[in-house]
Amino acid sequence: MKLTLLRVALTALIVGTLAACSTPPAPAPARPGGTPAPLPPSAVVLPGDTGPLPPPMAQPKSRWIPVRWAELPGFTEDALHEAWNAWIKSCERPQPPFTALCSEVRQLSIATADEQRAWLIARLQPYRVEATDGNPDGLLTAYYEPMMDAARQPGNGFTVPIYRVPASLGARKPWYTRQQIDTLPEAQAALAGRAIAWLRDPIESMVLHIQGSGRLRITEPDGSVSLVRVAYAGTNDQPYQSVGRWLLDQGLTRDATWPGIRAWVAANPQRTNELLWSNPRYVFFREEPLNPLDAGFGPRGAQGVPLTPGRSIAVDRQSIPYGTPVWLASSGPQVQLNRLVLAQDTGSAILGAVRADYFTGWGPEAGDIAGRLKQNLRLWALWPR
Template structure:
C-alpha cells in the first residue's frame, strides 16, 4: 500500500478501537472468510521469542558490490555469518514461503534466477528450505550509513468496516473514487474543503463507492490506505469487497494525535486515548478530523476466497502476507528482498523471515520497517501497539 498506508506508524496510532465488526455480520460472511481468518490468526497475536541458532554457519562472503543490483544508497550492508541471525534454525519458513512466492510474481532482477527453486521448495521441509537458503544466499546486516544497526519496528493493517451502497440509517460517511479533475488540480481541496465547499462536493457527486458509519473509522481507513468492506447492497445482500488506494488530494499528512497533544487536549495520543477523547467531546470530532488535510481516494476490488487470504497489493505490486510482509525504505532495501527480522518488546517477540514488499511515507531510514499484521480488529490492535526495537538482515543472492 503506498502513501498513507504506513504513515500512522511514525506519528499516529491505527484506530483499532473504532473498527468493530458485528457478530451477526461475521456469521453471514463466515464461509468466505474462514480460510483467511485461519491464515491470519496465527500472525496477529504476539509471538514467542525464537532461540538463537545453535549450528555455526558458513563464513561471511567477501565485502564488495552486490550482484544483480546496485548497492543501496541509504544504508550500509555488512556481510555476516548465518549464526548471527537470531532464531534462524527455529522459524516456520513455510509461512514465509507464501510471501516469497508472491514476490516471485514480480521479482527484482537479482532474484529472477532463484524463483524456480523458490517454487519447487514450496512443498519442501523446513530443513530443506533452510539448507537451500544457506547455499544460495548471503546475509548482510543492515546498518545506517553511520554504522547503527538498531532501528524501529511499527505495524499496519487493513481495517474491516460495515458499509452500505446508499447513505442513510447511520451510513453517512462517503468513501470516494478519485474525482475527474484530480490530475489537473494540484493540490486538490483539503479535507475540510471537501466537507464544506459546494464546488468540491460537486466534483465528487456520484463518485461514492460506499458509505460507512464512523468518520473516525473512515480516517483510519484513509491512513492505512486500504481496507475491507462488508457492503450492504440495495437488494439486502452483503458482499465483501476491498477498497484499495487510488490517489490523494496531494495535501500534507498531519497526525490527529499530534494535534490533540499540541492543543493540550490529551496526554495519551494512542488510539485508546483518542477514542476516550472523542467519546467525551463529540462536538469537536470534526475539528480534529480537519486537522489532517490529507484525503485518500479509493478504487473497489472484488475479494473472493483466495484474495481474502492475503492483504492488499503493496508497492512491489504483489499481495501482502500477514506476518510475513514488511514495508521498508526502498532506498535502503529493494522491493522483493527476503529479510531476516528480529524485534523484541511488550507487543511481540519476533525472529523470522519476511519479504520487503511495501513502503510508506513514514517509513524512512536504513533500519526501519512497518510490519503487516493482517486485517480487522485484532490485527489493528496489534498494529496500534507495535512500536519497538528492530534489527534487519538482508538476504541477497551469492
C-alpha cells in the same frame, strides 16, 4: 525430477553441516568471577556458512554490512514455510536479481525447514542494514486491513463517504485539503457521484485512509450484503500529518495509539472535525472483488503482489528494494518477532534506513496489534551470493 535433484543437493549440504557440528566450539573467555562471556554473534559460524564475507554494499539511504547467518536472532527456530508463501507471491513480480531464484523458491515450497534453511545459507548472504552513520537500530510499526460495515446509499447512520478518484484530480495539484473536501461546495461538487460506499463513523474512515485499504461488508440497495475490498487509488497530494501527533502536541492525551485516540474522541465528540482536519491528506480508493482466492491474502502492496499476514513488510525502497527477503528482529511490550519477511510495500511515513511497517492481517485482532505496535527494530537484507 527437479525437486528430487534439489533435495539431493540440499541433503548433501545438511549432511556436511552436521559433520561440521561434531567439532565442539572453543570455550568462551571467562569474565571475572568465572561467568563465561557470550561470543559476539559475528564470531559464531553456522554449518555451511564458512566462506569469506563479501564487501559491504551501499544503498541510497543505508549501508549493508555482511554478517554470518548466526547473527540473525532466531534463525534456527523460525517457521520458514510461512514466509515461503509470501516469497512465492513476490515471484509473481520478481525483482532483479531474485528472478533467477524463483524456480528454486517454488520447488522448495514443500521442502522441510532444514532444507529451506540450508538453501538460504547456500544461496543468500545476510547483510545487516544500518543507517549511513552506522546506527543499526530503527523503528517497527504495523498496519492492517480494517473490516467495516458500509452501505451503498447514505442514510440509517451511514453518513461518511468513501470516494473514488475525482476526474479533476490531475488538474489541480495539490487537490483540496481534507477540511476543504468536507466544507467547500466546489470540492463536494467535484466528488458528486464518486462515492463507493458510506461508513457510519468518521474515525473509522480516518483509519481506512491511514491503512490504505480495507474490507467492507456492504449492504446493497436490495438488502443483500457484499464483501468487497477498497484499495488505495491515490491522494490529494497534501502532506500527511499524524492525528496522534496532533493530540500529543496539543497536550490533549498521553496515549496516541488508536485505542487512545478513540477514547479521546468519545470524550470530546464536538472536536472530532478539528482532529480529522489536522491531517490534510485525503485518500481515494478503488473497489475490488474479494473472491475466495483473494480472501487469504491482503491487498496488493507497492511491489504489485498480495500481502501475506505476518510475513510482509513495508519499507523505504531507498534502503531496501522491493522483493528483498529480510530478516526482522524486534522485541517490545506488544510482540517479540524474529522471522523471515518480504519487503513488498511502502508508505508515506515509512522513511529511513532501518524502518518497517509490519502487515498484521485483517479484522479486530490484527487492528489491535497494529494500533499499539511501536518498538525497536533491526533488519538484515538477504541478497543473492
